[in-house]
Amino acid sequence: METGKLEAGRVLFKALLEKEQFSDEEAAIRFENACSPAYWRKLNPQLNVCQSLSFDDFELNPSSTQDIKEMLGQLNREGYFSTSSPLIKGEIAAKMLLGVDNLRKAGWHEVWAFVYDEFWQVTRTLSMQKLLSGHLGNKYMALPHVVVHYVHPETGAGWTPHVDFSDREDRFTVWFSLSDATLDNGCIYIVAKNRVSSALLQKWLNMEDLKHREVKVLLQSTKALPVAAGSLLGWRGDVVHWGAISTKKTHPRVSLSVVYIKENTTPLPDELPLLQPECIPDFPMRMISIAKAVKYYNIHVLSLNKFDGIAKQLMDTFKEQNMNQMQ
Numbered sequence: 001m002e003t004g005k006l007e008a009g010r011v012l013f014k015a016l017l018e019k020e021q022f023s024d025e026e027a028a029i030r031f032e033n034a035c036s037p038a039y040w041r042k043l044n045p046q047l048n049v050c051q052s053l054s055f056d057d058f059e060l061n062p063s064s065t066q067d068i069k070e071m072l073g074q075l076n077r078e079g080y081f082s083t084s085s086p087l088i089k090g091e092i093a094a095k096m097l098l099g100v101d102n103l104r105k106a107g108w109h110e111v112w113a114f115v116y117d118e119f120w121q122v123t124r125t126l127s128m129q130k131l132l133s134g135h136l137g138n139k140y141m142a143l144p145h146v147v148v149h150y151v152h153p154e155t156g157a158g159w160t161p162h163v164d165f166s167d168r169e170d171r172f173t174v175w176f177s178l179s180d181a182t183l184d185n186g187c188i189y190i191v192a193k194n195r196v197s198s199a200l201l202q203k204w205l206n207m208e209d210l211k212h213r214e215v216k217v218l219l220q221s222t223k224a225l226p227v228a229a230g231s232l233l234g235w236r237g238d239v240v241h242w243g244a245i246s247t248k249k250t251h252p253r254v255s256l257s258v259v260y261i262k263e264n265t266t267p268l269p270d271e272l273p274l275l276q277p278e279c280i281p282d283f284p285m286r287m288i289s290i291a292k293a294v295k296y297y298n299i300h301v302l303s304l305n306k307f308d309g310i311a312k313q314l315m316d317t318f319k320e321q322n323m324n325q326m327q
């Protein structure tokens with residue numbers, strides 16, 4: 001009986017995914033467009049594609065030495081940091097937000113926003129480089145993993161409680177808010193590391209069942225992290241966090257995240273190629289990152305599945321170009 005239900009579920013799921021697929025003709029047009037910087041510039045003229053922008057132009061309030069020291073202290077104690085107020089200029093966050101809207105209207109998933117310079121640069125400004133090198137060492141590197149989160153007003157929700165990396169250490173996620181992330185539209189919640197015992201966190205990482213009193217400790221240790229557009233958060237790979245449910249008619253919560261790896265840490269094969277954190281990838285590498293994101297996250301984000309074929313084509317096309325450039 002149970003097996004029958006499971007099989008029925010699988011068939012229904014497969015049918016739903018197939019219904020969502022692009023026609024061969026549309027997939028071919030989308031692939032051609034995806035490969036064209038001119039297409040992306042026309043879709044979002046307010047954003048840039050490979051324009052070598054200055055990192056200095058992005059920051060509204062560069063972090064002072066004291067700010068960096070306080071954020072590093074919080075990272076060491078609690079496993080996360082928050083810029084508390086916007087680090088990036090509001091006009092840049094607004095242009096990025098419009099960019100995400102235009103992508104959605106044109107039938108692209110939000111992760112395609114990583115074709116634009118701004119989506120790479122907001123996590124690579126001078127203040128962020130100082131903070132990240134302070135925490136991860138001067139030779140820290142970036143993983144090619146990218147993701148854009150879009151929480152629909154009222155009906156949406158962020159990702160359920162999880163840690164980003166339960167099977168590897170020394171990875172660090174940086175999260176940037178394109179819109180105000182509020183208590184009503186699904187801001188991030190976090191369990192600060194110093195509020196619960198390492199034994200309890202280990203039980204979580206092992207996915208063991210928890211006792212009632214342990215759940216009470218976790219719930220009471222939760223911190224909500226509402227932030228204004230242009231702000232950044234970051235957390236260690238073993239920190240429990242989630243995006244809340246959007247509860248009211250409000251604006252969407254839109255954010256992006258990227259992952260960095262501590263210096264002298266050996267990456268796993270699915271984390272290659274590592275990227276230099278002080279510069280932004282060229283166009284072929286952006287295509288590879290987006291294609292990897294489609295493959296990596298499509299189990300969690302079903303709307304990515306229809307881009308599987310296009311992502312595979314991009315990977316085949318640009319992987320070769322990238323290899324040739326590196327030789």
Ligand SMILES: [Fe+2]
Nearest residue numbers: 159162163164
């Ligand atoms: Fe996460």
